[in-house]
Amino acid sequence: MSRAAIYPSDRVTLREVGLRDGLQLTSAFPSTEDKLEWLRREHAAGVRHFELGSFLPASRFPQFADLPTLLAEAEALDGLHTAALALNDRGLADACASPVGEIVCVVSATEEHSQANIRRSRAQSVDLVRRAAQMRRPEVLVNAGVAMALGCSITGEVDAAEVLRLAEACLEAGADIVGIADTVGYAGPREVAALCDGMSQLCGDRPFIVHLHDTRGTGIANAAAALDHGARVLDGSLGGLGGCPFAPGATGNVVFEDLVYLCERMGFATGIDIEGLVTARPILQRGMPGEVLYGALARSGPPDKLNWRA
Amino acid sequence: MSRAAIYPSDRVTLREVGLRDGLQLTSAFPSTEDKLEWLRREHAAGVRHFELGSFLPASRFPQFADLPTLLAEAEALDGLHTAALALNDRGLADACASPVGEIVCVVSATEEHSQANIRRSRAQSVDLVRRAAQMRRPEVLVNAGVAMALGCSITGEVDAAEVLRLAEACLEAGADIVGIADTVGYAGPREVAALCDGMSQLCGDRPFIVHLHDTRGTGIANAAAALDHGARVLDGSLGGLGGCPFAPGATGNVVFEDLVYLCERMGFATGIDIEGLVTARPILQRGMPGEVLYGALARSGPPDKLNWRA
Numbered sequence: 001m002s003r004a005a006i007y008p009s010d011r012v013t014l015r016e017v018g019l020r021d022g023l024q025l026t027s028a029f030p031s032t033e034d035k036l037e038w039l040r041r042e043h044a045a046g047v048r049h050f051e052l053g054s055f056l057p058a059s060r061f062p063q064f065a066d067l068p069t070l071l072a073e074a075e076a077l078d079g080l081h082t083a084a085l086a087l088n089d090r091g092l093a094d095a096c097a098s099p100v101g102e103i104v105c106v107v108s109a110t111e112e113h114s115q116a117n118i119r120r121s122r123a124q125s126v127d128l129v130r131r132a133a134q135m136r137r138p139e140v141l142v143n144a145g146v147a148m149a150l151g152c153s154i155t156g157e158v159d160a161a162e163v164l165r166l167a168e169a170c171l172e173a174g175a176d177i178v179g180i181a182d183t184v185g186y187a188g189p190r191e192v193a194a195l196c197d198g199m200s201q202l203c204g205d206r207p208f209i210v211h212l213h214d215t216r217g218t219g220i221a222n223a224a225a226a227l228d229h230g231a232r233v234l235d236g237s238l239g240g241l242g243g244c245p246f247a248p249g250a251t252g253n254v255v256f257e258d259l260v261y262l263c264e265r266m267g268f269a270t271g272i273d274i275e276g277l278v279t280a281r282p283i284l285q286r287g288m289p290g291e292v293l294y295g296a297l298a299r300s301g302p303p304d305k306l307n308w309r310a
Numbered sequence: 311m312s313r314a315a316i317y318p319s320d321r322v323t324l325r326e327v328g329l330r331d332g333l334q335l336t337s338a339f340p341s342t343e344d345k346l347e348w349l350r351r352e353h354a355a356g357v358r359h360f361e362l363g364s365f366l367p368a369s370r371f372p373q374f375a376d377l378p379t380l381l382a383e384a385e386a387l388d389g390l391h392t393a394a395l396a397l398n399d400r401g402l403a404d405a406c407a408s409p410v411g412e413i414v415c416v417v418s419a420t421e422e423h424s425q426a427n428i429r430r431s432r433a434q435s436v437d438l439v440r441r442a443a444q445m446r447r448p449e450v451l452v453n454a455g456v457a458m459a460l461g462c463s464i465t466g467e468v469d470a471a472e473v474l475r476l477a478e479a480c481l482e483a484g485a486d487i488v489g490i491a492d493t494v495g496y497a498g499p500r501e502v503a504a505l506c507d508g509m510s511q512l513c514g515d516r517p518f519i520v521h522l523h524d525t526r527g528t529g530i531a532n533a534a535a536a537l538d539h540g541a542r543v544l545d546g547s548l549g550g551l552g553g554c555p556f557a558p559g560a561t562g563n564v565v566f567e568d569l570v571y572l573c574e575r576m577g578f579a580t581g582i583d584i585e586g587l588v589t590a591r592p593i594l595q596r597g598m599p600g601e602v603l604y605g606a607l608a609r610s611g612p613p614d615k616l617n618w619r620a
Contacts, residue, residue: 017361040378158613185606186613188575189534216613217568217606218575221531231532250610258527265498294525296495300560303526308343 002122006049006101006141007177007207007233011051012268014259015209016042018237018284019070020051020085021253025243028058029063030287031300036073037285042238043077044262045276049075051083051104051235055091083143087118092132102141105129105175107166109148109158116154126169133174144170145179145211150195151186151268153246160191164198171202176207182222185215189225200230211235215244215292219254219260227266233284234259239281239293255295261302269310316391316451317487317517317543318413322578323359324569325519326352328547328594329380330376330395331359331563335553339373340597342394346383352548353387355586360384361393361414361545363545367402369553379410393453397428402442413440419458424444425465434459436479436542443484454480455489455521460505461496463556470501474508479485481512489516489543492532494556495525510540520546522564524604525554529564537576538615544569549591549603571612583589584612 007013017036018233023029030038052074056194067084074082086092095103107125108114114122129144136142149163150259158251167178194208199208210226210233212219223234236259242252257277263270276300285293302308313478317323329348340348349360362384368375377394384392393412396402405413418424418434424432439454446452459473477488490505502520509518520536520543522529533544546569550564567587573580588608595603612618 151613151616153615156617158615159485184613185610186616186618186620188572189531190498190576191326205384214606214612216571216575217530217565218534218572219606220527221499221534221572224528224531224534246614247610251606254526261526262498262531263530265526266500296524296529296561300495300554303461303466303494304556306461307461307466308496308498 003233007071007205009232010265011232012227012270013207014047014256014263014270015049015051015233015235016047016237017051017211017253018236018241018256019028022241023063025245025288025290026291028290029088030283031123032066032069032211033071034287038238039070039074040275040279041256041283042115043080045280046183046272048079048136049081051085051233054085055094056087059147068098070165071207072081075099086132087168089128089131090165096135096137096258099176100140102143103132103136104143104145106145106147109146109163110152110155112154113152118297124165126131126173129170130173138302141176142174143177143179143209144175145181145209147183149180149259150182150191151182157263160198161221163195163281164202167199168202168301172255176204177206177209180208181200181249182213183210184244185213187222189221192222193229196226196229196231209233209235213242213244213249214240215247219286220258223259224266227268234258238277239284239295241284241291241293249295259295261297262309264310265308267310313460319515319517319542322537322573322580323355323517323544324566324573324580324582325359325361325543325545326357326547326566327361327545327563328523328551328566330363332547332551332584333373336598338598338600340593342376342379344593344597345376345380347518348548348590349380349384351389351593352587353390356582357387359391361395361417361521363513364397365404366393374551378408385409396442399438402438402445406445410450412453413442413444414453414459415481416455418460419456419473419476420462420465422464423458423462423530432476436483437475439480439485440444440483451486452484453487453519454485454489454491457491457493459490459495459497460492460501463494465510469509473505474512475541477509478512485517488513490518490522492523493497494554495523495560498528499531502535502537506536506539506541516565517542519543519545523552523554524550524561524564525557528569533564533569533572534576537573537578548587549594549605551594551603553600560596561604565605570604571607571618574620575618577620
């Protein structure tokens, strides 16, 4: 697949990030076999974009130790596009030596969070994006996401102009696609709308990624605002798996199956079979019986009397 | 309080409907003492508008048998505005003999649903609104809600022009305020936006009510769309109590505490203390241990670093 075809600008793309962001805070995690079944089931349901993990030391992050296996197995799944995080040079080297289709780098929206979280400046994070763009094989995408873009766990408010400046710096550093993340779930729909307007202007014909959390119940409302304001790539996780490091027990990523329903109901075809997603939820419960799975659609099913698909 | 002051047009009013809509489908219901504590706790948190039940035969609807007690006790709570449903002439007579502040009548959006649900025509339901407007004491409001306004359990699609025609007929019949209800949770934000535009045009300076269910995860997104398109009165229930008669186990009304957060985050002051709501949730669990309570904000709390209030 050509690089431009991976994120088309004329339709909505939904990325399943549960295998990465969904497992950052869980006390248990699925076996490799369960992860592969999760991946295959969602692939069969039409999902094509997956974050599969982070290139991090297996000793400290055992939940991502099987990333090489997942990447190898994913190659057998037709049209599947894989992504994984590289948060430092060692991770970047591992990523470049792997068959991953997209290297995801992260830049904090605020200097305060950047220093507190990784003891590096935002400029240093942009430099990692640059090195990723230089080192990756030609067919590999570089994705740079601005974390805390809609609210910061340290500073609270975040200046949208700063977020746009950082996204622009990442594009100039060679990122193929940039994104904004409401990492701690602070945003309401109006903040999302305003920042997406800015991102639309910055990115022009290129799509950008919006990564939302449902920490305070606004996840789907924020996704609707993003779609209304030019976003064409949205992240979610099956059952809303994930959490918030600053609010123990809080809800996590936007619920993937509810996000699919929202998109279809708003007229954006996703190519994803919701029922196929819903029937994959037990895989998560099997490996992580202590995790609460969220989502309304899994309880109700889609409307049976209505043509709700785009 | 004057009738016009009960639903001001220049600010948002949130109605707690859990004591009515929240208890329509539950297998158990709270004791009268627990209902009163629920009422008092939410009143202390700043909530002023409550649907307290339906005027229905106590033998068949035991969950509403204590409505007279609730109405009597509510009079002691400063500034509290009470509402209850009257679905037929007997209920209307009981309502008029009670101290209820607002009589709520319901008209189905489709003739098919009206006949199937209550074996009466929509025109007959509008006639009940007319009789309510004639019989009520001068200080009592008549509220007419169009059920299935955004999707019908029988016909599926609903013609928005028909909904507006029915709302207009209710206003002509003497209703003080009209509303639209997504009774089965079929709507997406675009349908809500379009119908609210029509309602804004119909009602002019008068506010209208939007009653949403979160059956398919779009409840808060639909509330945001409603606020963006002129709605100033929204319904919700603590913990999202309630359900859907056509989808057993489905999520119910929009979660009240998440709705408060959305409004504040969008710049609409509610006068409601979210923490006060969250601490009232255990009352519901006490009387209905089998009911699932929903809501993200109760898990996370509001953002601690951000000035999120309007």
